[in-house]
Amino acid sequence: MRAGHIPGAIISGSMEIVVPDEYKHLYVQSKERPVVKFPAPILRQTARHVQKVSPKTKRVADEMARVMRMANGIGLAAPQIGIGERIIVIAPKGTRAVALINPRIVEQDGEMVGEEGCLSIPGLYGDVSRKARVVVEALDIRGRATRLDLEGLSSRVAQHEIDHLDGVLFTDKVDQSTLHWKNPEVDDEVE
Ligand code: CO
Numbered sequence: 001m002r003a004g005h006i007p008g009a010i011i012s013g014s015m016e017i018v019v020p021d022e023y024k025h026l027y028v029q030s031k032e033r034p035v036v037k038f039p040a041p042i043l044r045q046t047a048r049h050v051q052k053v054s055p056k057t058k059r060v061a062d063e064m065a066r067v068m069r070m071a072n073g074i075g076l077a078a079p080q081i082g083i084g085e086r087i088i089v090i091a092p093k094g095t096r097a098v099a100l101i102n103p104r105i106v107e108q109d110g111e112m113v114g115e116e117g118c119l120s121i122p123g124l125y126g127d128v129s130r131k132a133r134v135v136v137e138a139l140d141i142r143g144r145a146t147r148l149d150l151e152g153l154s155s156r157v158a159q160h161e162i163d164h165l166d167g168v169l170f171t172d173k174v175d176q177s178t179l180h181w182k183n184p185e186v187d188d189e190v191e
Contacts, residue, residue, distance in 0.1 A: 017038060017121065017124065019123070020123075020181055023122065023123040023181060026122040026123055026184065027122065032070075033071070034067050034070075034081065035067060035071055035073075035080050035081065035119045035120055036079065036080050036081065036082050037120055037121070037122070038118075038120050038121045040082075040120075042079045042082060042084060043079055043080070043120055043167065043169065044167040045079065045084055045167050046165070046166055046167055047077070047078060047079055047084045047086045047087075047164075047165040047166075048084055048085050048086065049085075049086055049102055050085050050086055050101050050102055050139070052143075053101055053139055053141065053142070053143035057085075057087065057101060057141070058141055060078060060081075060083055060085065060087055061089060061099035061101075061141055063081060064076045064078060064080075064081055064087065064088075064089045064097075064099070065089050065091070065097040065099070067080075067081055068091065068097065068119075069091075069097070071119050072184075073091075073119050073191060074090070074091055074092050074093070074153070074157055074191060075088065075089065075090045075091065075092070075157035075158070075160060075161045076088065076089050076119065076161065076191075077161045077162075077164030077165055079164055079167075080119060080120050080164065086101065086103065086165045087099060087100070087101050088100050088103055088158070088161035088162065088164070088165065089161075090154065090161060092152075092153040092154045092157050093153060098140075098148075099140070099141045100136065100138035100140070100146070100148075101138055101139040101140070101141070101143075102138055102139055103136050103137070103138035103158070103162050103165075104136065104137050104138065104162075105131075105134045105135070105136055105158075105159070105162060106136070106137050106147075107133075107134065107135035108131040108133065108134045108135070109131065109132065109133050110131060110132025110133055111130070111131065112129070112130055112131075112132045112152075112155075112156070113129045113130075113175075114127065114128065114130070114153075114156060115127055115128075115178075116128045116156070116160060116170045116174070116191060117170075117184065117191065118160070118171075118191055120169070121169065121170075121171065122184045123181045123183065123184050124171070124179065124180075124181055125179070125180055125181075125182060126170070126171070126174040126176070126178040126179040126180065127174065127175045127178040128156075128160075128170050128173050128174050128175070129173070129175070130155065130159045130160075131155065131159060132151060132152075132155065133149070133150065133151045133155055134150050134155050134158060134159060135148070135149050135150070136148045136150060136158055136162075157191055160191040161191065170191070
């Protein structure tokens with residue numbers, strides 16, 4: 001696809017994302033829109049392992065849950081609020097937000113394709129192939145080892161958020177033929 005071909009064209013290969021003019025206001029960070037937006041460098045960095053779950057970790061997780069709810073999200077990773085630590089929150093389909101610290105996928109099977117969006121790339125959506133089922137080991141907010149067996153949307157959200165901790169965005173894995181822009185203000189599920 002040629003640069004400048006269509007406003008908002010996705011240039012494949014380098015995967016440069018060109019934000020259409022009518023979506024640019026969504027990329028301005030503000031008190032009302034605190035999520036770190038593409039192309040902030042922290043979104044491409046590997047987040048640090050959390051050495052010890054502390055009251056500070058709890059504050060970060062609480063802030064992430066607050067920001068996620070405010071943005072109508074169903075998952076968020078710490079780099080999306082500017083913190084390079086391995087912390088995610090997931091809350092598929094209006095369930096209570098669960099914080100996972102140092103999450104790792106220890107088992108996976110099957111495959112599923114579904115649409116994803118990202119609070120850091122507002123307005124852009126596309127189909128991503130993910131593992132159908134993942135088992136995630138992590139620490140909970142009290143520092144206890146926890147193990148979650150996830151399927152469906154929960155599985156998808158966990159994989160999307162864990163990718164964020166390694167600087168990977170859904171646009172790296174998307175079926176590029178399905179990428180499209182739509183107003184996120186009328187959509188309620190983004191990660
Ligand atoms: Co995301």
